[in-house]
Amino acid sequence: MVGDSMHPSTRKIIVLKPALLSPFWRFFGYFWQFHCWPDHLLSCITAILRASSPPFAAMLSQLDSLKTEALTALDTLSDEAALEAFRVDYLGKKGKLTALSGGMREVPADLKKEVGAKLNEVRDAITSGLTVRLEALQAAKDASAVAGIDITLPGRPGAGVGSLHPLTQIRDLAVRTLRRMGFTLADGPEIETEWHCFDALNTPTDHPARNESDTFYMPDGKLLRTHTSSVQVRTMESAKTLPVRIIAPGAAYRRDEIDATHLSVFNQIEALYVDTDVSLADLKGTLEYFFREVFGPTTVVRFRPHFFPFTEPSFEIDVKLEAKGKEARWIEIAGCGMVDPAVFAEISKKRGDNLFDPEKVTGFAFGMGLDRLAMIMHGISDIRHLIENDVRFLQQF
Ligand code: PHE
Numbered sequence: 001m002v003g004d005s006m007h008p009s010t011r012k013i014i015v016l017k018p019a020l021l022s023p024f025w026r027f028f029g030y031f032w033q034f035h036c037w038p039d040h041l042l043s044c045i046t047a048i049l050r051a052s053s054p055p056f057a058a059m060l061s062q063l064d065s066l067k068t069e070a071l072t073a074l075d076t077l078s079d080e081a082a083l084e085a086f087r088v089d090y091l092g093k094k095g096k097l098t099a100l101s102g103g104m105r106e107v108p109a110d111l112k113k114e115v116g117a118k119l120n121e122v123r124d125a126i127t128s129g130l131t132v133r134l135e136a137l138q139a140a141k142d143a144s145a146v147a148g149i150d151i152t153l154p155g156r157p158g159a160g161v162g163s164l165h166p167l168t169q170i171r172d173l174a175v176r177t178l179r180r181m182g183f184t185l186a187d188g189p190e191i192e193t194e195w196h197c198f199d200a201l202n203t204p205t206d207h208p209a210r211n212e213s214d215t216f217y218m219p220d221g222k223l224l225r226t227h228t229s230s231v232q233v234r235t236m237e238s239a240k241t242l243p244v245r246i247i248a249p250g251a252a253y254r255r256d257e258i259d260a261t262h263l264s265v266f267n268q269i270e271a272l273y274v275d276t277d278v279s280l281a282d283l284k285g286t287l288e289y290f291f292r293e294v295f296g297p298t299t300v301v302r303f304r305p306h307f308f309p310f311t312e313p314s315f316e317i318d319v320k321l322e323a324k325g326k327e328a329r330w331i332e333i334a335g336c337g338m339v340d341p342a343v344f345a346e347i348s349k350k351r352g353d354n355l356f357d358p359e360k361v362t363g364f365a366f367g368m369g370l371d372r373l374a375m376i377m378h379g380i381s382d383i384r385h386l387i388e389n390d391v392r393f394l395q396q397f
Helices: 023-032 037-051 054-075 080-091 096-106 109-145 166-180 230-238 280-295 341-351 370-378
Strands: 244-253 265-275 300-308 311-321 329-339 362-369
Touching: 054 080, 054 096, 054 109, 080 096, 080 109, 096 109, 166 244, 166 265, 166 280, 166 370, 230 244, 230 265, 230 341, 265 280, 265 370, 280 300, 280 311, 280 329, 280 362, 280 370, 300 329, 311 362, 329 341, 329 370, 362 370
Parallel strands: none
Antiparallel strands: 244 265, 265 362, 300 311, 311 329, 329 362
16 A cells, blocks of 8 residues: 555545634635735725715716616607707707716726716717617608609600710710720820820921911920820830730810811721731721721722821722712711831830831721711711700700
8 A cells, every 4th residue: 555645535624714713814815715815905995985986976877867868858859950959958068968077077087987988878878869869750751752752653755865975876886896806995195295196107397287277286385186196106105015906086186167067176086906917908808897887788988099197008088878869979088098117117216125116017097087977977967066965956866
C-alpha cells in the first residue's frame, strides 16, 4: 500500500464554522467568496451614493413619468398641427425634455452615464412615437387623395404621347446599321483645335474652309468644328491597335446664311476604317449596303469623282431616288474616299510611332449630313422645320 495516497472517503474535511471566525475574517470572507471583492465593494459604494443623491433618483423617475405622459398624449392627437405643437412642447428648445436634461448638471460625475442613457431612451421613444403618428397621418391623407379614383386605368390615347425627333430616328438608324457592320461609336469635342479640324487632315492654311467666314472662331484660336472628320484624327491619335473602325455622329458648324437648305448648326455622321488592307471595294460595298438599308433594297448608288484634301481618291455619293409622282433623280448625299497618306504621315509624326505608317496602312472614310438624310427620306422641303419644334410638324413622325 502506498501510505500517502488516501482514499477520498477517508480524507478529513475541515469545516470552518462562521461562528468560530473573528468579526474581521467574517467581513473579509464575505467579499472573498465572490473572488472579486474590489468590484463588489465598488458597487456597494455606488449603491450607497446613488441612494443618497436626490437629483439622480428624482431625475430618473421624472424622465420615466415624462415618457409615459408623452406617449399617452401622442395617442390622442390626430392632425399635423397638433403633432407639431406636441413636438415643440416635448422636444423643442424650450420643451419639457430639454428642460429636464438641464438637471444633468447636478448629477454627480460617476452617475452621468446612467442618467444620460435614460435621457436618450426617453428622447428616442418620444421621437419614434411621433414619427409613427406622422407617417400614419400622411398615409391616411394619401389614401383620401385618391379615394374614388381608379389609378390602374390606362391613359387616354392621343393625350400628348410624344415620339422621337426625326433627326434622332435617322441617327439611330444610321448608327444601328453601321454597328451591325462592326463599327464602334467614337466621340470628340465640338470646340476643336485648328490642327484637329484642318492641319492633321491635310487641309492647308489657305484652304477656303479655314476662312473666318466658314466657321466660328473662339478668342483663343479654337473653332467650332466644320465637320465630324476631326474625330478621325482624335481616334487615330489615341488608337492602341489596328483595325480602327469607328463612326462618329455629332454636330458640325458653318457660318452659312440660314435658308431652306442651310443652318449654322447641323448634324453629320463620320466613319473611318483603317487596317493593313482596306480597299476602295470595301468602301463601295459598305456604302451600298448602308444606303440600301436606309432607303430600301433597290436603291442605286453612284460614286462621282470629287476632291477632299484628306482623301485620295475622293468621291461624292449620289443615290437615285424617286419622289412620289415625279421622275427618279440623283441626289448628292455624302462625301468619301481613301484616307490620304499625308494624313497618316501627320498622325504618325504626332504619335511618334509607326502604327499608322503610310507605307503599311490604308483606310477609307466617309461623312454625311444627317439633316439632309432626314429631309430626303421624309420629303422635308425646309431644313428649318427640323429645329422649329412645331408640333404640327413633329407629330408626323
Ligand atoms: N468632312 C467632309 C464634309 O464635311 C465629308 C467627308 C468625310 C469626306 C470623310 C470624305 C471623307 O463635307
